[in-house]
Amino acid sequence: MSVTTVQTTCPYCGVGCGVNLSCSSNATNSTITPVTGDQQHPANFGRLCVKGSSLAQTITSDDRLIVPSVYGEASTWDNATDIISQKIQEVTTKYGPDAFAFYLSGQILTEDYYVANKLAKGYIGTANVDTNSRLCMASAVVGYKRAFGSDTVPCNYEDLECCDLLIMVGSNAAWTHPVLYQRIVAAKAQRPHMKVVVIDPRRTATCDIADLHLAITPGSDAAIFSYLLQATGKKGFLDQDFIASHTDGFDSALAQAKASTPDLSSAAKFCGVTEDDLALLCDWWCDTDKSVTFYSQGVNQSSSGVDKCNAIINCHLATGRLGKPGTGPFSITGQPNAMGGREVGGLANQLAAHMDFATLGAQDLVQRFWQAPNMATENGLKAVDMFQAMEEGKIKVIWIMSTNPMVSLPNTSQVKRALEKCELVIVSDIKAHTDTTKYADILLPATGWSEKDGTVTNSERRISRQRGLLSPLGEAKHDWQAICEVAKKLGHHDAFDYSGPHQIFAEHAALSAFENNGQRDFNIGAFQDITKTEYDALLPIQWPVTQSSPEGTARMFVDKHFFTPNGRAKFIPIEPKLPVANTTDQYPFTLNTGRVRDQWHTMTRTGDAASLSQHIAQPYVEIHPDDAKKHDICDKTLVKVYSAKGQTLLKAKVTEATAPGSLFVPIHWTQQFANASIVSALIPPVVDALSGQPESKHARAALEPIKNA
């Protein structure tokens, strides 16, 4: 019996835990053994959550896609990529480059993202490269850029353990980022003076460690931080030196905060919390220099998500609480490689290597680096707009990679119409059957987690290797290989002739440092000559990684230099706004959506692990007892939940965790797994105007019990 083990990275959430994946083999059999946490990985130091521990159960599946299929018939890679390249050529010649689009995923690796972005933006000439990460952290990206001049997460996970006040906003980390939560719980046990505040309309599992829970009116988060800003000033806790020396715009931000939340009473009323609770938070905030604000989808998935992020960042700038241990505004990403996608420019409003189309000289720089024949020159379409344009017939070919937009995007009836209208829908996936593969003209078999080789970046900017243990199943290929095959058939042989992911990573690193004199936040230039051996041995490391910081960078803005043109951070005046979808008599509830502990996204992988269904086996709708009584609903009553966009049938879960007037439905279950309509079908395509992130936490809805069910 021999045992082969690789150190790789969990493919689920943005914590990015290191895992040991092993295979035992004898003369006749090979068996994957249960994974264990990597004791050396700085994200988790050996810890795993239930999803991570169950990874071995999800590696094999009867539903693996193992050969390409073209219009429902098994085919060859050569034939499939011939059809794809010919169609791309045809539609881009006839209608222009924007007739093509990539819709990618925070599940794919940085190297996959890099070649997709390069092909679209440098060679086809379209910036229609967007991703399901748009649904997860796009608002945080814009918030950071507005404040810091760059999409730079200042903090790291140690800051969560050494802070004295941790404010968790719009995050049920106990379920969605469980290993971070475990680290926080352990830190709090060791440092009893550490306070945790949870700001969330729901009483979630995360509230178990909260010293204070502010169950705010849905969507009112920005007003909490607007009030904190003005109260910090009034109480004399501003860091005047930091404000004067390193920031711009404080006076106007403070004036707006005073105008929006003039006093405790008005702020508490707007947010639906008691004056005592808000005053207590304010006292703790003013008194605690080592404060971290930890925020996630509850902040980002909002029509004013960017403003909420900046309201948080304003408070940290006003107190100089960033760039020091135990401080900072810390956006936690949902997906394993949402950050890696941001690094390569895998969003429609980015160019490459953290440069935007509007970045001075960036288009020319990237064009020269890639020697690109057909550079895109302006932003492409963000996720919701992309599918809207497809429905209007403007996008003729879409290549969807490792994601399931028929479940995850809002307004799924429109997504369905768009996919039906599109002339060629290409789906790369590990599964033969998802809610989206039904609409594919061409299906390309992709390698799964245990077969993939490349890098991902977690929420604290830490680049980690995913290492393949198993050979690709059937004819599955890595996503970067599939893209390069098509690129070569489009005539771009030399630019896409990579011998392996290490070459792509080295090119990505070289672009990050190309002609920038170290002035860019995302710089991993130290890796531009990385060899395959070095790449294979790469240990987790936080960018930037340059000649002057070869060990990586634990914390940003230590030198108080920001990436704005004048090096100073910017305050943004914020006027708090409530969600677009106010309740009405017809739709009296606010519908909130989110994850449960043991499932991941649309269950295409976690749905294969029977043990993961033991926690929660079925979809449900949370409803407060007062509302349940009013509507004659008991626990487990079958109810119809509906909005102007769609409806679904769910079992009621009557609980005080959800506030009166609110409903909560998990996002995971689909027709495939529960014969239930998808909750995203109820969500209107309302987005933040700056980030394009959908307001998935706030739809107006109604419900009624199904009698005699």
Ligand code: SF4
């Ligand atoms: Fe995987 Fe996230 Fe769990 Fe870590 S916390 S094991 S990354 S799902």
